[in-house]
Amino acid sequence: MNNLAGELIEKLYIDRSLTEEEYAGLIELRDEESAALLREYAVKVRKSIYGNSVFTRGLIEISNICKNDCYYCGIRAGNKHCERYRLTPQEILMCADEGYRLGFRTFVMQGGEDSYFTDEVLCDIISEIKARHSDCAVTLSLGERSRESYQRLFDAGADRYLLRHETADKEHYEKLHPGKMSFDNRMRCLRDLKEIGYQVGCGFMVGSPYQTAKELAKDLKFIESFKPDMCGIGPFIPHKDTLFKDEPAGSLELTCYLLSIIRLIHPPVLLPATTALGTIHPKGRELGILVGANVVMPNLSPVSVRKKYELYDNKICTGEESAQCRGCLSARMQSIGYELVSDRGDIKK
Ligand code: SAM
Ligand code: FES
Secondary structure (H helix, E strand, C coil): CCHHHHHHHHHHHHHCCCCHHHHHHHHHCCCHHHHHHHHHHHHHHHHHHHCCEEEECEEEEEECCCCCCCCCCCCCCCCCCCCCCECCHHHHHHHHHHHHHHCCCEEEEEECCCCCCCHHHHHHHHHHHHHHCCCCEEEEECCCCCHHHHHHHHHCCCCEEECCCECCCHHHHHHHCCCCCCHHHHHHHHHHHHHHCCEEEEEEEECCCCCCHHHHHHHHHHHHHHCCCEEEEEECCCCCCCCCCCCCCCCHHHHHHHHHHHHHHCCCCECECCHHHHHHCCCHHHHHHHCCCCEECCECCCHHHHCCCCCCCCCCCCCCCHHHHHHHHHHHHHHCCCEECCCCCCCCC
């Protein structure tokens, strides 16, 4: 291993902080040995807080109707080949009920920015889930909304909100999104969510078009200062009906390297081994856990809509029943010496 990489890793382990230039250097110096050392520290730190437990979130993909046109995303508004669907409140509640029976204690409602889901509609769904399953956490991942809207959803019982910042570099953000989407508004949303009292998740894609070590270093510095409760990072994977269809997918090794770094920056962070990681490698999610992640998100959506929530090509788990998906992940975690637990899985601060 390069001496400098070793020194940076020791510094990160002790201080939980590097400068932007140092993060970029650490990324550029990545090799098998530096990855192994980061992994060793990340697993040690994670085990000291969470032991061998892996938390699970039941993902309910409530709608693929979206007003936005993020250039990388398969469900963007401009994709005329995308067959649109929306779950009814009743269907969403049925997914949560089934998830509860299967042992889930956190439900994530994720979807495109679909105007059908007004505050009123969402508040009713959230409060009904909470009434039926008071020991569960409700997480929302429904994009950018006003502060007032976030406040109403929080007051109705939502506990957590996932909103990936996508990139902490404004110029890079503008290359990935059309002009009417704004970096400043995305950041405003994250700040509002935190101030309101949500457990907040940010995150980004690894290997997104135009991304270099410089942009990634900014992402890491942002995570260092924002201190999210959750952080979703997964490889970018091209989708055939997007502008970026011919771009290469993000790297498994780099994603794993960054997972370890993020664990060291913010030891208690809830860090998922994402579905995208499982899509680029058959053992991607296991590898994610083995480098410092501690969350997996099996799919609870009705099988009839799963293929339609296609953010990127060849997404896994689109033919599986919810019970199969949970069972599959439980067996995968056991095979590497970890245990999928039935727990809300709050951050341990
Ligand atoms: N609409 C909500 C939002 O914007 O946060 C939630 C749904 S959005 C599709 C969820 C995440 O999927 C995005 O934050 C993005 O990082 C990720 N994503 C979209 N297209 C992707 C792709 N081609 N490869 C990997 N991840 C992708
Ligand atoms: Fe969904 Fe394996 S996690 S089938």
